[in-house]
Amino acid sequence: MKRKLFSSLQSKYMLLICVALILFQFVYLLVSMVFSGISNQTNRDERPDYRKVEQSWHQAAKELTPDSAEAVEQLYEAWAKQFPQAAMFWVNGAGELKSSWNVERELPQTWTAMNTAQYMKSSYGNDPYTVIAFVAGSEQHGFVVIELPRKLFQSMLENVYDRFGTLLLGSVLAIILLFIFISYWFFRSIRKRLLYLQRAMSMRDSDNLPVAIHVRKQDEIGQLEQAFNHMVLELKQSRERELEEEHIRRQLIANLSHDIRTPLTKLRANAYTISKHELPAPVATAAQSMEGSVRQIDELVDNLLAYTLLIGERYRMELKHVAINRFLREHLASWYAAFEQEDFEVEIKLGEMKQPEWMIDPIWMKRILDNLLQNVLRHAKSGKYVAVETTSCEGYDVIRIIDQGNGIDEGKQHSEGAGIGLSIVDMMVKGMGLSWQVYRQAPYFIIEIRKPYQRSGAKHPPVAF
Amino acid sequence: MNEILYIEDDLEIGAWLKQELESRGYRVIWLSSGEGAEDYAQAVDLVILDVMLPGLDGFSVGKRLKRVSPELPILMLSARTAVEDKLEGLGFADDYVTKPFHPDELAARVEVLLRRFQKHEQQLELQHLRINTKELRIIDTRTEEEIVLTGKQYYLFQCFIRHLNQILTKEQLYEQVWGESYIEGDKTLMVHIRYLREKIERDPSQPTVIETIRGIGYRVKL
Numbered sequence: 184m185k186r187k188l189f190s191s192l193q194s195k196y197m198l199l200i201c202v203a204l205i206l207f208q209f210v211y212l213l214v215s216m217v218f219s220g221i222s223n224q225t226n227r228d229e230r231p232d233y234r235k236v237e238q239s240w241h242q243a244a245k246e247l248t249p250d251s252a253e254a255v256e257q258l259y260e261a262w263a264k265q266f267p268q269a270a271m272f273w274v275n276g277a278g279e280l281k282s283s284w285n286v287e288r289e290l291p292q293t294w295t296a297m298n299t300a301q302y303m304k305s306s307y308g309n310d311p312y313t314v315i316a317f318v319a320g321s322e323q324h325g326f327v328v329i330e331l332p333r334k335l336f337q338s339m340l341e342n343v344y345d346r347f348g349t350l351l352l353g354s355v356l357a358i359i360l361l362f363i364f365i366s367y368w369f370f371r372s373i374r375k376r377l378l379y380l381q382r383a384m385s386m387r388d389s390d391n392l393p394v395a396i397h398v399r400k401q402d403e404i405g406q407l408e409q410a411f412n413h414m415v416l417e418l419k420q421s422r423e424r425e426l427e428e429e430h431i432r433r434q435l436i437a438n439l440s441h442d443i444r445t446p447l448t449k450l451r452a453n454a455y456t457i458s459k460h461e462l463p464a465p466v467a468t469a470a471q472s473m474e475g476s477v478r479q480i481d482e483l484v485d486n487l488l489a490y491t492l493l494i495g496e497r498y499r500m501e502l503k504h505v506a507i508n509r510f511l512r513e514h515l516a517s518w519y520a521a522f523e524q525e526d527f528e529v530e531i532k533l534g535e536m537k538q539p540e541w542m543i544d545p546i547w548m549k550r551i552l553d554n555l556l557q558n559v560l561r562h563a564k565s566g567k568y569v570a571v572e573t574t575s576c577e578g579y580d581v582i583r584i585i586d587q588g589n590g591i592d593e594g595k596q597h598s599e600g601a602g603i604g605l606s607i608v609d610m611m612v613k614g615m616g617l618s619w620q621v622y623r624q625a626p627y628f629i630i631e632i633r634k635p636y637q638r639s640g641a642k643h644p645p646v647a648f
Numbered sequence: 649m650n651e652i653l654y655i656e657d658d659l660e661i662g663a664w665l666k667q668e669l670e671s672r673g674y675r676v677i678w679l680s681s682g683e684g685a686e687d688y689a690q691a692v693d694l695v696i697l698d699v700m701l702p703g704l705d706g707f708s709v710g711k712r713l714k715r716v717s718p719e720l721p722i723l724m725l726s727a728r729t730a731v732e733d734k735l736e737g738l739g740f741a742d743d744y745v746t747k748p749f750h751p752d753e754l755a756a757r758v759e760v761l762l763r764r765f766q767k768h769e770q771q772l773e774l775q776h777l778r779i780n781t782k783e784l785r786i787i788d789t790r791t792e793e794e795i796v797l798t799g800k801q802y803y804l805f806q807c808f809i810r811h812l813n814q815i816l817t818k819e820q821l822y823e824q825v826w827g828e829s830y831i832e833g834d835k836t837l838m839v840h841i842r843y844l845r846e847k848i849e850r851d852p853s854q855p856t857v858i859e860t861i862r863g864i865g866y867r868v869k870l
Contacts, residue, residue: 531863
């Protein structure tokens with residue numbers, strides 16, 4: 184895909200780094216240029232030198248005519264031309280202040296050894312720079328003093344630094360801070376978008392699939408968003424295909440069930456019609472047997488179709504909280520008449536359980552109970568006894584179905600030999616996170632459906648179907 | 649005599665069941681498709697409806713019939729046994745029976761529906777009781793005296809009469825009569841049943857009209 188030059192995050196980041204590097208380099212270059220220019224300029228200037236000024240002043244004082252005010256005045260004028268900021272004064276051999284030039288402060292009129300020493304001490308190494316020289320090279324004729332501001336001796340670079348140094352430092356600091364801010368802003372915007380992406384990815388639609396994201400930019404994150412949207416689309420298409428397949432499969436099974444059951448209905452109708460007539464005993468038995476077989480085939484077809492769906496993991500399971508005793512009571516009410524018809528003694532003992540509500544699919548549980556009770560009715564007829572009870576045991580709650588028949592072969596309860604009905608029971612019980620046990624306790628044969636206790640707050644165990 | 653509209657496209661099954669129902673005292677109108685079924689909605693007491701029909705399927709026909717006549721009981725009779733089909737059927741129909749079925753079971757379910765929707769004969773003989781199901785007047789045939797019930801006893805007995813031969817759990821009874829959720833351990837229902845038995849049973853200590861089905865609930869068996 185062709186993208187704009189700076190639409191990618193990488194390009195933006197590289198641009199940011201390059202601009203920063205160029206800017207830093209530019210600042211350094213600018214500063215160097217300014218300073219080297221000033222430096223060159225300073226080199227060309229004839230900047231006064233302390234040593235030369237001192238020598239010249241001594242020389243000029245030496246050449247003065249003793250006690251000549253006019254000569255001193257000429258000296259002043261000559262030096263004032265060269266150094267307009269210079270302050271000068273003359274003290275004669277008697278220690279009297281004879282004249283001064285450009286001196287703004289009050290000077291002592293009489294100079295003793297004491298105040299002269301005081302003056303020299305205060306001037307030494309300070310600003311202004313002070314040179315004291317004896318007139319005509321002898322202390323008997325007094326001395327002349329020149330005071331020059333020290334900045335006259337500073338280089339231009341030093342002067343510029345004094346004036347613009349803070350500004351320069353501030354500018355460099357500002358540029359660094361600007362770079363840090365832009366970098367922060369750049370990564371913050373990336374982080375914000377990644378967090379948005381993370382939130383959007385964890386959102387689920389009504390069909391429990393992720394929701395497509397609005398793609399705002401065409402950079403790497405935008406590409407990731409597009410890829411995610413593509414994945415969502417594929418997931419949705421896949422789910423639709425799955426639902427369609429499931430619908431077709433169910434339709435096929437429904438039609439198959441219909442096609443098998445319709446002739447069975449006719450068969451049963453005919454068997455019933457025959458059985459209504461006065462028949463010789465063997466014919467009546469045959470008609471009865473035919474009816475029984477039709478019933479068995481009906482159950483078998485039903486179980487076979489359910490088994491097919493379970494094996495293909497297509498048997499829908501919707502777990503919900505079910506008050507198990509109430510559920511059992513209502514379901515057993517529908518079975519009571521069937522047992523009564525076969526002269527069974529029915530005993531229902533629904534006791535208190537630690538978990539009165541089980542997280543199960545009521546349709547699945549009905550099917551489990553139907554299969555088990557059907558089994559009792561078919562294989563434990565001789566015992567004429569069935570009991571259903573609920574209770575709490577060590578570590579689990581339990582539903583017990585008890586009969587006095589021959590029971591299921593214990594070794595084969597979970598697998599091939601126990602019949603398709605019990606295989607369905609096995610798959611459904613385990614599918615809902617329950618377990619089951621079959622055992623004999625003479626004269627009873629007992630089937631237990633167990634629900635282990637769950638720690639409070641613990642989630643329902645993952646289910647297989 | 650109750651009139652039943654039976655819609656079934658399979659000729660063999662249709663003819664057999666029509667004959668079977670007629671032999672049990674019902675008048676039967678048999679249609680082989682749902683077309684024109686709505687015309688009979690006001691005239692019949694109950695509809696037995698197959699699902700897979702030519703043209704409109706049984707679900708659509710049933711929904712239309714319910715729209716035309718909401719008080720008309722509909723029993724779906726189908727070879728489709730999937731849970732989804734049953735759920736769809738029971739979304740509007742009042743019962744769902746799967747094929748192959750025993751005619752006795754079908755007849756029992758038809759009776760339940762007719763009683764529930766009060767389409768039945770008004771008089772009912774139950775042991776020593778003669779019951780007018782429409783007005784729910786109970787006469788003790790031994791004395792020919794009317795048994796007068798209180799409000800809750802009346803609703804309770806009505807509930808049993810509408811579900812004759814069915815076992816009703818204490819939760820179902822309580823919720824239908826009191827309109828509230830049953831709380832485990834509540835003795836109200838037991839007390840009311842005891843009072844009802846005192847009025848309608850020959851010997852309330854050994855009840856025969858309202859049977860106790862231990863561990864499950866109660867039943868009134870015809």
